[in-house]
Amino acid sequence: MTKPILELKNIQTVVNRHTANETKILRGINLTIHTGDFITVVGTNGAGKSTLFNVIAGHLPVDAGQIFHNGVDITHTSEEARTKFLARVFQDPKLGTAPRMTVAENMLLATKRGEHRPLFPRKLKSQIPRFTKLAATMNNGLENRMNTATGALSGGQRQALSFLMATIKRPDLLLLDEHTAALDPHTSRNLLKATDERIKQDHLTALMITHHLEDALKYGNRLIALKNGQIIADVSGDQKEQLTVKDLYRYFE
Numbered sequence: 001m002t003k004p005i006l007e008l009k010n011i012q013t014v015v016n017r018h019t020a021n022e023t024k025i026l027r028g029i030n031l032t033i034h035t036g037d038f039i040t041v042v043g044t045n046g047a048g049k050s051t052l053f054n055v056i057a058g059h060l061p062v063d064a065g066q067i068f069h070n071g072v073d074i075t076h077t078s079e080e081a082r083t084k085f086l087a088r089v090f091q092d093p094k095l096g097t098a099p100r101m102t103v104a105e106n107m108l109l110a111t112k113r114g115e116h117r118p119l120f121p122r123k124l125k126s127q128i129p130r131f132t133k134l135a136a137t138m139n140n141g142l143e144n145r146m147n148t149a150t151g152a153l154s155g156g157q158r159q160a161l162s163f164l165m166a167t168i169k170r171p172d173l174l175l176l177d178e179h180t181a182a183l184d185p186h187t188s189r190n191l192l193k194a195t196d197e198r199i200k201q202d203h204l205t206a207l208m209i210t211h212h213l214e215d216a217l218k219y220g221n222r223l224i225a226l227k228n229g230q231i232i233a234d235v236s237g238d239q240k241e242q243l244t245v246k247d248l249y250r251y252f253e
């Protein structure tokens, strides 16, 4: 077994503390993520899936427990500092790209994720062939729109760009938060296929939230199910291969 890239130990998250609406959203999450894991994440609405991503990304503080990255305690490391090793793609195509910048400029920006170095637009020209080649792997014509402002792209192209931006500088951990949910079925399928290919080619470690149970079964080597802020199933390898949609429905009862 490969070494853990991220470990969550007894993570608890409370919101609206000291009010009548105080709620424990995550209730003792223990999760060890190994290098190369591609984990699909399922669970009922409100189970805590996005909250789990928020906690991993440092967007939401934990109330108890610890998070380790490569064995180093990052529980109190800022969200900004975590972007050095972590990238995230959201459901909304508008998040994750700068609308007035062109596709190529956005890609250049993404090559500096987690760095404080200034951008040198002069360097863009030399990168265009590489960026165009990468854009072509998305199979949706993005490579023909390198000089188009991102705001003028279709939702599918924009989401494909968000995905490319998240992966152009290799992240230790990639969080995909229902990143194809806002797309039509054909576009969604295309992006999922490209996602799977990139994860495999670059040996990325990724977590992907999805409400499509067939996709949760089809993709990844491991699946976790959340319910009421707890992990109620963690299945990998052959065991995952043998899972059926009917099995998964039980996690939603």
Ligand SMILES: Nc1ncnc2c1ncn2[C@@H]1O[C@H](COP(=O)(O)OP(=O)(O)OP(=O)(O)O)[C@@H](O)[C@H]1O
Residues within 6 Å of the ligand: 015, 016, 025, 043, 044, 045, 046, 047, 048, 049, 050, 051, 052
């Ligand atoms: N910052 C917050 N303040 C108050 N409540 C919150 C906060 N973040 C999440 N919640 C609540 O915590 C619960 C879990 O939310 P979360 O978005 O993590 O669920 P989810 O599993 O991603 O759901 P969905 O499938 O609907 O996206 C929900 O009841 C939500 O309303």
